[in-house]
Amino acid sequence: MSRLPVTKTPKPYVGGAFIRSESGRTYPLADAAGAFFAHVPQCTRKDLRNAVEAAAKAGPGWAKRTAYNRGQILYRLAEMLEARGDEMTGTLVRFGAARAAAAREVAASVDRLVYYAGWADKYEQVLGNVNPVASPHFNFTVTEPMGIVGVIAPDAPALLGLVSLVAPVIVSGNTVVALASEATPYPAVLLGEMLATSDLPGGVVNLLTGFRRELVPTFATHAHLRALSAAVGPEDAKTLRLGAADSIKRVRIVDATKPADWLSARAESVYAVRDFLEFKTTWHPIGA
Amino acid sequence: MLAKSPSAALRRLFDAVGPVDAVGIEERVAKYGTRSIKKHAKLWGLKTAVSMVDLTTLEGKDTPGKVASLCRKALQPHDAGLDVPRVAAVCVYPAMVRHARRALGTGTGVKIASVATAFPSGQAPLKTRLAEVRAAVADGADEIDMVINRGAFLAGEFATVQDEIAAVVEACGPAALKVILEVSELETYDNIRAASFLAMQVIRPGDFIKTSTGKTSLNATLGNNQVMIDAIRDHYLATGVAVGMKPAGGIRTAKQALTFLVAVKETLGDAWLTNMRYRFGASSLLNDLLRQLAKEKSGAYQAPYYFSEAAESY
Amino acid sequence: MPTLAKKTPARPVSRPGRPAPELIFGDLWPFDPAPETADPKLQPRYDLFIGGRFVAPQSGKYFDSINPANEKKLAEIALAGPADVDAAYAAAAKAAGPWAKLPGRERAKYLFRLARLLQDRAREFAVAETLDGGKPIKESRDFDVPMAAAHFFYHAGWADKLEYLAPGRRVAPLGVVGQVIPWNFPLLMLAWKLAPALAAGNTVVLKPAETTSITCLKFAEIIREAGLPPGVVNFVTGAGEVGAAVVNHPVPAKIAFTGSTDVGKLIMRALAGTDKKLTLELGGKAANIVFDDAPLDQAVEGIVNGIFFNQGHVCCAGSRLLVHEPVADAVLAKLKRRLAVLKVGDPLDKNTDIGAINSAAQLQRIRDLVAAGESEGAELYQPACRLPDKGYYFRPTLFSGVTMSHRIAREEIFGPVLSILTFRTVEEAVEKANNTAYGLSAGVWTDKGSRILKLSTELKAGVVWANTYNKFDPTSPFGGYKESGFGREGGRQGLLDYAQLT
Known part of the structure; x- marks a missing residue:
């Protein structure tokens, strides 16, 4: 008689812990073959609020880490994903990807993390500068993280889309509350398990599962979220921008209805990091 | 652990008077220059500046004759028609004090100031410097312009600096004292502010602090004037002791003098707009003040050689 | 010789019966009035500036600009309507292609000209600014006008160096930009908006604040003197409705706004369903x-x-x-x-x-x-x-x-x-x-x-x-965190907000 496998309860990764929705709600997730896979927590606006609190708690410490340290942690994350690459590939295949495409997506996700890990201690040198003002002052412009950033991942590619949006945000010291692909949430759950073992402080990345129609309005209006990075359609984009106006939130939209080549090198750039930075300019007199 | 010695106390005092931001001071004083002084305000300012001049000759080639003509200029800067006041004082070397006294007589209101204490370097034994002060006072000096011991100041020996000033105060007797900080050698505004307090703590109401000897590259500027009048203001408000101020050297034009007076008006207020509390140590300034007064009166720009003792011959 | 021990530096601040020392800031030496007398060269009536020409508003309506120092009327300003805003955007759209294709070096020279012409007429503009807005002549003369000229001079030199703006990427103009500016620094805010927009190769429709339109319309004279191609810069005047028309028009690829946080939020909402880029410089409580x-x-x-x-x-x-x-x-x-x-x-x-x-x-x-x-x-x-x-x-x-x-x-x-x-x-x-x-x-x-x-x-x-305050410079990015807005003005960072990465 064959052994009965132990199934896993998928749990979103929030504040460094694996949680269930405060509402107790779940929705059944089937794999590509239509077979029942698991019950996925249907996170609510209160879960989103709690995730923002977790991110707020983690933020100051994360932003104070040295750039070198943040770079190493992102690289460690790449190591984790690479090490469990087969498992992730298998998951993507189970949810409908061809094996080669799944392997490509996992490899690209690892490479994307390595790419942004390398930016950690360089973007400042590219984006900031000293300004030659016409008065006896030393004047310099540096970047700072914005704070807590809401991320809404595209439905597909479930892993690479999420990684591509999260990595440029956290590399500079922001924290993230992300909503996983609604269609394929499980890779995000798996990614959360890797985050938990990657030296990334709890609360820096918080991954929710659930429904966009339920959570987008809260992402839009939660005033403590200082920016949004969302791969959504025009409807959701408008909702996000309307809500963002109340607290002058920065919004970066990737139009999910247009074909996007997440694998290409153009999907990664220092300007994605820049989109979630504030520029701060400091003046000081030069005199004895 | 906090040291308890007197020098250490002074060292802490240096911190207690607070720092000065150089760029900020220069921004502040640049605003004085934008004040537009017209008509009555200009006449009043020019005449007041004349009354504040310490008409100065401090040269190796000074003679009794030169000093005598300076004294006549001090008593009557220009012909009576211009209606200008007498200057505040003549300022001469100690050896010239008795000649000045002879030329001026007494009761004219014009004071005799003498630079003493081994002016300008101050590099003589204290005993010698004090003797020089006493001699100048004995010869008829009403005011003594002393130099501080910059070497001691820069070496951090603040107690020495202050003790020497106190000794000169004593040697002055009835004569008023002006303490020259020699700002260009102190170099920083922080030093100038600290040195101002060092002096003010031991001088008397009616004594002065003064920027410079006029013998170094940089003399009175609006910046160091401001640092010193800020210090005078703070000292007055804390103790009630009103100390006077004398910028010296480098103030050559009426426009400059008016700008310095604006600084006084806006920092120390009306009570310092008098030669009892503010002086200009200058030689060529007086004629430019007269020249501008004559222009205000006649409406025509004046040639420099219309005014006596003019240095310009072109 | 006295010793330190004998000194008592800590004299009592206030003695019984005597008032504490205080300074007297009285009338011993009052300043006489010193009015600036340079001629501001105002016209009795200002039209809209569209397509390189001054044109009357289609409604034929004008409103008064008041001198806040004495409540007297200074001039009449054209009240733009939707048709005028249309015309302004049409002119800007027509000019956009040729302006973007102009070699950077040539665009730069136009901007250098604007800087120089403004310097030439600095005092005249300072007086006009003071009359219209109420700010002291000292400030308009020593700050607003020279700083406005400096902004054109700084950005001029960028026009042919845009390949250095965004390392690793090339940049292109956005196209037509709509700009709405406040009344506190009318000419300077105009310079902050126009200079980077033009340097990056955009054309502009700008609306000044209704209480301070005069130096903007005087600047239109300078634009003509500089020979700037018609339509590259267009000015429409009026109050909030005109601003709304500028913001909500379909043509602009970007809106730049400086003003209150409340209006900034309105603009964000108005643009929510569009792809327009937006930068906001809003309020503060520093x-x-x-x-x-x-x-x-x-x-x-x-x-x-x-x-x-x-x-x-x-x-x-x-x-x-x-x-x-x-x-x-x-x-x-x-x-x-x-x-x-x-x-x-x-x-x-x-x-x-x-x-x-x-x-x-x-x-x-x-x-x-x-x-x-x-x-x-x-x-x-x-x-x-x-x-x-x-x-x-x-x-x-x-x-x-x-x-x-x-x-x-x-x-x-x-x-x-x-x-x-x-x-x-x-x-x-x-x-x-x-x-x-x-x-x-x-x-x-x-x-x-x-x-x-x-x-x-x-x-x-x-x-x-x-250890300083309120310092500004064209090379120094300016802009806020949180509800003070987003985007920067000035410096490399500000200029990039007027370009797209390609």
Whole structure:
């Protein structure tokens, strides 16, 4: 008689812990073959609020880490994903990807993390500068993280889309509350398990599962979220921008209805990091 | 652990008077220059500046004759028609004090100031410097312009600096004292502010602090004037002791003098707009003040050689 | 020889029976009036500037521009309607292609010309600015106009160097840009908006504030003198409805707005369903933090400059003074003495430090908030200066005993009103400074270098002035965190907001 496998309860990764929705709600997730896979927590606006609190708690410490340290942690994350690459590939295949495409997506996700890990201690040198003002002052412009950033991942590619949006945000010291692909949430759950073992402080990345129609309005209006990075359609984009106006939130939209080549090198750039930075300019007199 | 010695106390005092931001001071004083002084305000300012001049000759080639003509200029800067006041004082070397006294007589209101204490370097034994002060006072000096011991100041020996000033105060007797900080050698505004307090703590109401000897590259500027009048203001408000101020050297034009007076008006207020509390140590300034007064009166720009003792011959 | 032991430097500050020493800032030496007499060369009526020509508004309607210093009419300004805004955008769209294709070197020369022509007519523009807006001639002459020229000069040189703007990427113009600017620095804000937009190869439709359109329309004369191709810059004038038409028009690829946070939110909502880019430079409630080791006299100058510059009509005004408890009394005393020699009055007088409030409406808003401050229990101080009989004036005002729950500590007053709060520790200073939805600017005064760097890191503000305040430069990016807006103006960062990465 064959052994009965132990199934896993998928749990979103929030504040460094694996949680269930405060509402107790779940929705059944089937794999590509239509077979029942698991019950996925249907996170609510209160879960989103709690995730923002977790991110707020983690933020100051994360932003104070040295750039070198943040770079190493992102690289460690790449190591984790690479090490469990087969498992992730298998998951993507189970949810409908061809094996080669799944392997490509996992490899690209690892490479994307390595790419942004390398930016950690360089973007400042590219984006900031000293300004030659016409008065006896030393004047310099540096970047700072914005704070807590809401991320809404595209439905597909479930892993690479999420990684591509999260990595440029956290590399500079922001924290993230992300909503996983609604269609394929499980890779995000798996990614959360890797985050938990990657030296990334709890609360820096918080991954929710659930429904966009339920959570987008809260992402839009939660005033403590200082920016949004969302791969959504025009409807959701408008909702996000309307809500963002109340607290002058920065919004970066990737139009999910247009074909996007997440694998290409153009999907990664220092300007994605820049989109979630504030520029701060400091003046000081030069005199004895 | 906090040291308890007197020098250490002074060292802490240096911190207690607070720092000065150089760029900020220069921004502040640049605003004085934008004040537009017209008509009555200009006449009043020019005449007041004349009354504040310490008409100065401090040269190796000074003679009794030169000093005598300076004294006549001090008593009557220009012909009576211009209606200008007498200057505040003549300022001469100690050896010239008795000649000045002879030329001026007494009761004219014009004071005799003498630079003493081994002016300008101050590099003589204290005993010698004090003797020089006493001699100048004995010869008829009403005011003594002393130099501080910059070497001691820069070496951090603040107690020495202050003790020497106190000794000169004593040697002055009835004569008023002006303490020259020699700002260009102190170099920083922080030093100038600290040195101002060092002096003010031991001088008397009616004594002065003064920027410079006029013998170094940089003399009175609006910046160091401001640092010193800020210090005078703070000292007055804390103790009630009103100390006077004398910028010296480098103030050559009426426009400059008016700008310095604006600084006084806006920092120390009306009570310092008098030669009892503010002086200009200058030689060529007086004629430019007269020249501008004559222009205000006649409406025509004046040639420099219309005014006596003019240095310009072109 | 006396010894230190004998000295008693600590003389009593106040002796029984005698008043404490005080300075006299009286009338011994009053300044005579010194009005600036240069001719502002105003026209009685200003039309819209569209397609390189002055054109009458299609409605035929005009409104009056008032001198806030004496409430007299200065000129009539065209009231643009939707059809005029259409025409302006059509002209801008027509000009966009050729302007973008013009070699950068040639575009640069146009901008250099604008800078030079403005310098040539600097005094004339300064007088016009002062008449129209009420700011002291000293400021329009020494700050607004030269700084506006400097912005054109700085950005001119970028036009042919755009490949250095975004390392790793090439940049292209956005196309047509719509811009709406406020009344506090009319010409300077115009320069901040136009110069980077044009340098990056965009064409522009700009709306000045309705109370201060004159220097904008005078600048149209300079645009003609410079020979700028028709349609590259277009000006439409009027109030909020015209601004809404500029913002909501389908043509512009980007909207740039400087003004209140409330209007900024309206614009964000209006653009929510579009792909238009947006930059916002909005309100502020800056903390100016003074520590006990600061150079106090220079700090007082910085506080005065921070809140009374341009009558406090400055989005980055240092309107909340946070002063370290050990020096709180000393700083307040010094501030009061400094206020005693500030001259409030005729903006055209060269000696005026504080001019007229820009409009009757703004004066009313200031009065309302000051009344709120008094009724909430803060202690008010105003110097006893005389104000002119006609015109909109307000005395420089200090409120002490303010807490973070007072309205005057939270709301932007946009007037010469300073709220003074105290703090005990560095951490408390940072907390209070950041306890606001705004984040435009902040000031720090301390002699300790490492503390400056710590605060400049922890203050959530786009500009931090350390041991100085209200300094601006074309090379120096300006803009806010949080609800003070997004995007920067000035420097490399500001210019990139007018380009797209390709």
